[in-house]
Amino acid sequence: MDRMRHNKSDLHVLQWRVGCEVEQQGDEVKFLKGIDEYGYDGEDFLSFDVKESQWVAPVEAALPTKRKWDNVPILNQYIKGYLEKECVDWLNKFREYGDKKLRNGSPPNVYVIEKKNTNDETKLKLTCLASGFYPKDVMMIIRKTQTSLPEDEIESTGIRPNQDGSFQMRKSVEIKKEEKDEYDCFVYHRSLKEPIIVKWDGQ
Incomplete structure (x- = not known):
């Protein structure tokens, strides 16, 4: 701040970024680029x-x-040395952990989300979201009084990838506001011993 002749009562930001980029060549991982850099107030x-x-x-x-x-x-x-060797070793280690976790299967986190209908106060959009599961095959059903709703009433994103290699899916349905307690989200995935059933909890 002194060098920049900046007022000490103002807020300034110092950022530090350290990392490495690698390339997979067969079984070998090759160092491509090392990063150790500082930014001040958003500038290099x-x-x-x-x-x-x-x-x-x-x-x-x-x-x-x-x-x-x-x-x-x-x-x-x-x-x-750190950027070319140790950073690469850490990156490999964390990648192996990630691969192992995915190989063993990763269960979904399931959420039910409610959104008000701005045009009709008597209706709500209820969305079931399952995320973080691997492999990608999942069964998701929105149910009313434990009975599956027909697929033509449901809007679905299909299965989409997450950044970490796992997957997510969401399905939505328009419902009457006073009936919301009758709905639940039923999700089954092979990493689970039994299905996950989640109702809207008001959160």
Whole structure:
């Protein structure tokens, strides 16, 4: 803040991002790129160049830090080693955990969501959401007094992927407001011993 000549009573943000990118080549995982960088108030401030093992200062205010850190070669060697080796090892480890979790099957989290109908106060849209399950086959039924509703009354997103490799699905139906206590969401997935049945709980 002093270097930027910024008022100390104002709010400023320093961000730090560290990571690595890898590429799978057969059974081998190859290091592609290392990231160790700082941002100040949303602008680039300082970043580490892995190839050259030195800091890059895109703004003048970062030059004193660049000089100070580049003057300790052992520190830069450590950062380079961390990004190229240790970071890659961690990434592999977490990927293996994720793959193992998915291989063993992951059960769905099931939620029931209610949305008011702005055009008709006597009606509601009730949505059943199941997310986080793997493999992708799932059975989801919206029921009224424990009887399945016909599919042509139901709106469905189909099964969609989540970012972590698991899946999600949602189904919705328009209902009469006073009948909402009669509805539930019935979900069965092979990772479950028994089906999950969830009613709208007012949350």
